[in-house]
Amino acid sequence: MRQKYLPSFVKRRGRITKSQENNLNHLEKFEVSNIDDISKAKISFSKLTLEIGFGNGDNTLALAKANPGTLYLASEVYIAGIGYLLGEIIKNDIQNIKLISGDIRLLIEQIKKPIFDDVLIICPDPWPKLKHHKRRMINSEFLKLVHPVIKNNGNLFMSTDWKNYAESIEETILESNGYKRLKSSIYEKSELTKFQKRAMEEGRKIYTFTLKKVS
Ligand SMILES: C[S@@+](CC[C@H](N)C(=O)[O-])C[C@H]1O[C@@H](n2cnc3c(N)ncnc32)[C@H](O)[C@@H]1O
Numbered sequence: 530m531r532q533k534y535l536p537s538f539v540k541r542r543g544r545i546t547k548s549q550e551n552n553l554n555h556l557e558k559f560e561v562s563n564i565d566d567i568s569k570a571k572i573s574f575s576k577l578t579l580e581i582g583f584g585n586g587d588n589t590l591a592l593a594k595a596n597p598g599t600l601y602l603a604s605e606v607y608i609a610g611i612g613y614l615l616g617e618i619i620k621n622d623i624q625n626i627k628l629i630s631g632d633i634r635l636l637i638e639q640i641k642k643p644i645f646d647d648v649l650i651i652c653p654d655p656w657p658k659l660k661h662h663k664r665r666m667i668n669s670e671f672l673k674l675v676h677p678v679i680k681n682n683g684n685l686f687m688s689t690d691w692k693n694y695a696e697s698i699e700e701t702i703l704e705s706n707g708y709k710r711l712k713s714s715i716y717e718k719s720e721l722t723k724f725q726k727r728a729m730e731e732g733r734k735i736y737t738f739t740l741k742k743v744s
Contacts, residue, residue, distance in 0.1 A: 533634075533635070534632060534634050534635075535663060535664050536632070536664060537632075537634075537653065537654060537656075537664055537665065537666040538582070538606045538607070538632075538654055539654060543607060543608070543609040543610075544609060545608060545609040545612060546609075546612070548612075548616060549609055549612025549613055549615075549616065550612060552612045552613075552615040552616040552619065553608070553611065553612045553615065555615055555619065556611065556615060556628065556630065559615060559618060559626070559627060559628050560627065560628050560629065560630060561602065561627045561628070561629060562629065562636070563636070563639065564639065564640050564642075564644075566627075567602065567627075567640075567644065570600060570627050571600055571644075574598060574599060574600035574625060575598045575599070576596075576598060576599040576600070576646040576647075577599070577600050577602065577644055577645055577646055578592070578599055578600070578601050578602070578645065578646055578647040578648070578649065579601075579602045579604065579633075579645050579647070579648045579649070579678075580592075580601060580602070580603050580604065580648075580649045580650075580651070581604045581633050581648065581649065581650045581653070581666070582604065582605060582606075582633075582650060582651070582652075582653055582654075582666070583603045583604065583605050583610065583614065583722075584605070584607070584610050584651075584652075584722055584723050584724060585610050585613050585614065585722075585723050586603060586605075586610060586613060586614030586617065586626075587720060587722065587723065588651065588719060588720045588721070588722045589601055589603045589614065589626060590614070590617050590618075590621070590623065590626070591719060591720035592719055592720070593623055593625045593626045594621070594623070595719075596625075597624075597625055598625075599625060599646075600625050600626075600627065601625060601626045601627070602626075602627050602628075602629055603626055603627070603628050603629065604628075604629040604630075604633040604636075605628075605629075605630065606630065606631060606632060608630075611628060611630055614626070614628065615628065634671070634674060637674055637675055637678055638674060640677075640678045641677060641678070642677070642678065643677065643678060643679060643680040643681065643683070643742075644678055644680070645678055645679050645680060645683055646680055646683045646684075647679075647683055647684045647685075647686065647716075648675055648678075648679055648683075648684070648685045648686070649686045649687075649716055650666065650667065650685075650686070650687045650688075651686075651687075651688050651716075651722050651724070651725065652688060652689060652690055652722060652724035652725060652728070652735075653665065653666040653667060653687075653689065653694075654666070655689065655690075655691040655694050656694075657691065657693070662697070665694065665697070667687055667689075667694075667697075667698050667701060668697075668701055669701050669704055669705060672685075672701060672702075672705045672708070672740075673705070676707050676708070676742065679742040680742065681742055681743070681744075682741060682742065682743075683741070683742050684711070684714065684739055684740065684741055684742075685708065685739070685740045685742070686714050686716045686737070686738070686739050686740075687737070687738045687739075687740075688716075688725070688735055688736060688737045688738070689735070689736050690724065690725065690727075690728030690733045690734065690735050690736070692734070692736070694736075695736035695738075698736070698738055699738075702738065702740065706744075707742060707743060707744050708740035708741065708742055708743060709740065709741045709743045710738070710739070710740055710741075711739040711740065711741050712739075713737075713739065714737065714739035716737075716739075717737055
């Protein structure tokens with residue numbers, strides 16, 4: 530069967546530790562996989578934020594601790610990362626993170642209504658080779674896909690440490706409708722992710738893009 534979306538992620542199991550594997554036994558309790566699950570989980574929170582591709586989730590964890598009134602939906606396909614974040618959620622008794630495993634685009638296309646206050650994508654896989662650019666997550670098709678699930682005046686925050694990806698995001702934004710570019714975002718000041726830290730250590734600039742949904 531033809532895949533609906535080209536994989537935007539590297540298919541890797543990664544090195545998974547025994548404790549991450551054990552944590553994965555608890556995934557069902559913390560996972561949401563459809564709009565009904567999300568609506569139920571959201572009841573006791575005032576805001577809903579989606580983070581796509583959380584990696585190891587340290588940034589998600591910091592945001593969740595700082596903003597107990599917001600429910601964070603943390604999406605990842607990388608199983609070791611899911612196992613790690615699950616461990617942190619359990620250890621710290623975090624009540625405001627729910628996990629989504631698998632390609633997030635398949636869930637976004639089912640939601641069909643504006644439920645997210647904010648959507649974050651921090652350092653998506655860069656796919657540096659020209660022949661792989663079509664695998665990049667952020668493109669016009671993606672901005673169209675995510676638009677209906679963001680609330681009016683809600684934000685889409687994106688960042689990359691790859692100059693060439695940043696240039697293509699700039700172009701994509703210019704071609705897209707229904708968003709207004711903002712100068713800055715609160716997410717520029719949040720805990721650095723693993724990939725952001727690596728970029729800074731290696732002296733690479735981090736390019737950020739904040740769009741507000743306007744129509
Ligand atoms: C380069 S890593 C960055 C991780 C983290 N945001 C950071 O900055 O440290 C990109 C992550 O996005 C995840 N990813 C890529 N495509 C995805 C998709 N369609 N749905 C969910 N996660 C995805 C990958 O598995 C990978 O862990």
